[in-house]
Amino acid sequence: VQRDVRARLYKIPGILSSIFEAGGFHGEKVLQVNITGEEIDKLKEYSRTLKKAVGQVPGIVDLEATMEHDIPEFKIAVDRQRAIDSGINSSKVATTLGALVGGQVVSTFQDDIGDSVDIRVRLPEEKRGDMGAISALRLYAPPKTALAAPALVPLGELITYGFDKTPSEIARKDLSRQVVLSANLDGLPLGTAVAKVKEASDRMELAPGYKINFSGEAEDMAESFAYMAEALLLAIIFVYLILAAQFESFIDPLSIMLSLPLSLVGMAGMLRLTNDTISIMSLIGLIMLMGLVTKNAILLVDYAKVLKAGGMERREALITAGRTRLRPIMMTTLAMIFGMLPTAMAIGAGSEMRAPMARAVIGGLITSTILTLIVVPVVYALLDDFGGWIRRKWGSAEDQRHKAAAGLAIFALALSIPALSQASEAQGEAQRRNVEVRLTLDEALKIAAQKSRRILGAIELKNQYQGIYISERSTVFQQISASALARREDDNSSSSMAGGKDSPAFSTFGANIDISQIIFSWGKLNAAVKAAEIGMKSADDEIRTAKQETALGVTAAFCDLLLAKELGELANQNLEQKQKHFDEAKKKFATGIATEYDVLAAEVSVKNARPEAIRASNAIRLAKDNLRYRIGLEGGEIDAEGALQAAPSETPSYETALESAKEKRPELAALSNQIGVYEELVTIAEAGDKPTISFRGGLGWAEIDPAGSPESNGTNWNAGIYATWPLFDGKKTQGKALEAKSQAQAMKIKREDLLASFELAVRDALGNVKESAEVLAGLEGAVQQAEKLLGMAQKGYEYGVKTRLEVEDSQLNLT
Numbered sequence: 001v002q003r004d005v006r007a008r009l010y011k012i013p014g015i016l017s018s019i020f021e022a023g024g025f026h027g028e029k030v031l032q033v034n035i036t037g038e039e040i041d042k043l044k045e046y047s048r049t050l051k052k053a054v055g056q057v058p059g060i061v062d063l064e065a066t067m068e069h070d071i072p073e074f075k076i077a078v079d080r081q082r083a084i085d086s087g088i089n090s091s092k093v094a095t096t097l098g099a100l101v102g103g104q105v106v107s108t109f110q111d112d113i114g115d116s117v118d119i120r121v122r123l124p125e126e127k128r129g130d131m132g133a134i135s136a137l138r139l140y141a142p143p144k145t146a147l148a149a150p151a152l153v154p155l156g157e158l159i160t161y162g163f164d165k166t167p168s169e170i171a172r173k174d175l176s177r178q179v180v181l182s183a184n185l186d187g188l189p190l191g192t193a194v195a196k197v198k199e200a201s202d203r204m205e206l207a208p209g210y211k212i213n214f215s216g217e218a219e220d221m222a223e224s225f226a227y228m229a230e231a232l233l234l235a236i237i238f239v240y241l242i243l244a245a246q247f248e249s250f251i252d253p254l255s256i257m258l259s260l261p262l263s264l265v266g267m268a269g270m271l272r273l274t275n276d277t278i279s280i281m282s283l284i285g286l287i288m289l290m291g292l293v294t295k296n297a298i299l300l301v302d303y304a305k306v307l308k309a310g311g312m313e314r315r316e317a318l319i320t321a322g323r324t325r326l327r328p329i330m331m332t333t334l335a336m337i338f339g340m341l342p343t344a345m346a347i348g349a350g351s352e353m354r355a356p357m358a359r360a361v362i363g364g365l366i367t368s369t370i371l372t373l374i375v376v377p378v379v380y381a382l383l384d385d386f387g388g389w390i391r392r393k394w395g396s397a398e399d400q401r402h403k404a405a406a407g408l409a410i411f412a413l414a415l416s417i418p419a420l421s422q423a424s425e426a427q428g429e430a431q432r433r434n435v436e437v438r439l440t441l442d443e444a445l446k447i448a449a450q451k452s453r454r455i456l457g458a459i460e461l462k463n464q465y466q467g468i469y470i471s472e473r474s475t476v477f478q479q480i481s482a483s484a485l486a487r488r489e490d491d492n493s494s495s496s497m498a499g500g501k502d503s504p505a506f507s508t509f510g511a512n513i514d515i516s517q518i519i520f521s522w523g524k525l526n527a528a529v530k531a532a533e534i535g536m537k538s539a540d541d542e543i544r545t546a547k548q549e550t551a552l553g554v555t556a557a558f559c560d561l562l563l564a565k566e567l568g569e570l571a572n573q574n575l576e577q578k579q580k581h582f583d584e585a586k587k588k589f590a591t592g593i594a595t596e597y598d599v600l601a602a603e604v605s606v607k608n609a610r611p612e613a614i615r616a617s618n619a620i621r622l623a624k625d626n627l628r629y630r631i632g633l634e635g636g637e638i639d640a641e642g643a644l645q646a647a648p649s650e651t652p653s654y655e656t657a658l659e660s661a662k663e664k665r666p667e668l669a670a671l672s673n674q675i676g677v678y679e680e681l682v683t684i685a686e687a688g689d690k691p692t693i694s695f696r697g698g699l700g701w702a703e704i705d706p707a708g709s710p711e712s713n714g715t716n717w718n719a720g721i722y723a724t725w726p727l728f729d730g731k732k733t734q735g736k737a738l739e740a741k742s743q744a745q746a747m748k749i750k751r752e753d754l755l756a757s758f759e760l761a762v763r764d765a766l767g768n769v770k771e772s773a774e775v776l777a778g779l780e781g782a783v784q785q786a787e788k789l790l791g792m793a794q795k796g797y798e799y800g801v802k803t804r805l806e807v808e809d810s811q812l813n814l815t
Helices: 002-010 040-055 080-085 090-102 131-135 190-202 217-247 252-257 259-273 280-309 314-344 355-395 398-415 441-451 453-474 524-591 596-631 654-664 666-689 732-799 804-814
Strands: 031-037 060-065 070-078 104-110 116-121 138-141 151-154 159-167 171-173 176-185 211-216 436-439 479-489 506-520 637-640 692-706 712-724
Touching: 031 040, 031 190, 031 217, 040 060, 040 176, 040 190, 070 090, 080 090, 090 104, 090 131, 090 138, 176 190, 190 211, 190 217, 211 217, 217 252, 217 280, 217 712, 252 259, 252 280, 252 355, 259 280, 259 355, 280 314, 280 355, 314 355, 436 441, 441 453, 441 524, 441 596, 453 524, 524 596, 524 637, 524 666, 596 637, 654 732, 666 732
Parallel strands: 436 637
Antiparallel strands: 031 176, 031 211, 060 176, 070 159, 104 116, 138 151, 171 176, 479 506, 506 692, 692 712
């Protein structure tokens, strides 16, 4: 039906058709491929390349990609320089255009049904689309001086406009942009389609920071297959444990469980015959087979063991058991097969999804039943011979058991002694020497990245979270412990009560292996592991934050040191120039040209300039100490090498800067991860009064050797399923859940507060940048005047009307 509908839709020009199956898990196409990165142009290029390669795979249809079709856009660019010269900033132009074209809400009114409706004021529709009319609009420009009059500047003199294209939508995932390739499948299994796409993506050369992954049903399939593998492994383990407990042997269940791989032959053949694939339903059928197919081998082996215990030879017992148990085996197998037939034939609405399960069961039952009657008796005979050899070998090594038990005890004692290790490193860093190290900004940043205490602390925090993750994950796995015992006991304290006879001494040897596994904990273990994983991501964000803060602090300290050095140099030059003026005044006073007042004034100027030089020297020393602290060096002299750059750069818009801050500031991602941790803690807290199911088992061997009496030895084992349910905890669980929910909500509020602080910080930073640009523009005029003054002083010195001291004053003013 889909092929026919798709073929008809392809004949209609001008449309892009896609078919979605009703009742899907995600309400989207089956195959979802995500290309993530930062630059939109590269994402489009990779999308086109991958789409071309995937489109050549037979069975992949309805292929489309996001960001594939751009939409037209009318762009207006503000000439910032002309706008600034006119006394108008970009924000005023944007606000005016937004109000005139998009409209501005000035009031509201209520309609007949009581709904509030905005009253929006804007240009008439015919003028909103006429750029000539919009360009003729005039903006108010404030007067540049107190005597100047305000002006009306035409908007067309400040802007340029034109048509362009822009993506219709920009999707993001994990703070990265992404393009999604989606497609339907026509007779092609999802697993095969994913493998074909991976082959095509592996041939592509992606730039750093770009990656290709899958989502939707492909992601669910991979996750489900992993869970099904765990469930299958647990099913095999439980079947073996139950059989070992029933037959009181660890070898006999192996011959029974051989029927499990025999069923895989029929399952694979039936799925191939019916043109089905390995899916979740077929794997559910495989897990059902784990319990069904062992039934035939149990009937056969159990009866053979009964006949053998009655004195019949093993070969004769196996033949008799096969002949006797053939009828019940066939009856139960055929009953199961015929019971599965309606489901396997996909009769009824929605039965196509369940059919692979029934077909897998039927195929596995057919082959396992036939092969069980032939293979299982042969394997049972082989394993029985192997078990007899083990028992004979074990029985002939009575003296070795004591050595084995003692060896186990010594091994356990050795494991309890911690290992000692010594390590030494020769450290000859320059910071321990009394030598001044001159660093550039790049060198300072590299050293800080290795030695900064803030970064090292963040790395240790990640190690702590990794340890928590390993600790929490360990609770999901089996807990296995081993113990050994070697004891000699001789108690004569009660000999008087026994007629003067001493109690016999005896020796005890033993070894045990215990295993435990939590089967069900109401999501508590999964939530703990997931919370630890999110905590590790939060630690990565903390490292990024530490690196950003360290880089910012080192850069600021480096620039402060450069500035302090320049100010110190100016202060020293000023002091030297004042001293020259003082010396010149004393010479003039000696020749009668200057008065005593001039000498005293010059001396006061020198004394006033000296504290400034001292403060500048102290500022340089403090700036060096601050830079050394920021870098993480513990001793030695340090200095900055470089020059301050004061070239103004283009200031981004507020929206662009805010969006960049939200994407690149790791504090936001860290808070989001902390919210995820507390949400998992809510799950853990709510599971506090829920039942927990676990498996515990053990296997051991013990020997008691009393003096003068025959020794006693043998194996012992235990296995059981334990359920624990706290019936009443004084509302402790309710309190913990409430506390965790409150903490999660507090983190969400903190996240909103952080976003608001981002907005304030961005506005403040943009204001500082604008203020700095204006200050630099104002200083340019002062520099030009100082250069002109220096030129005039040099000319006057050449003509003899200016002194050398006045030229040096002009140079000092220029610096």
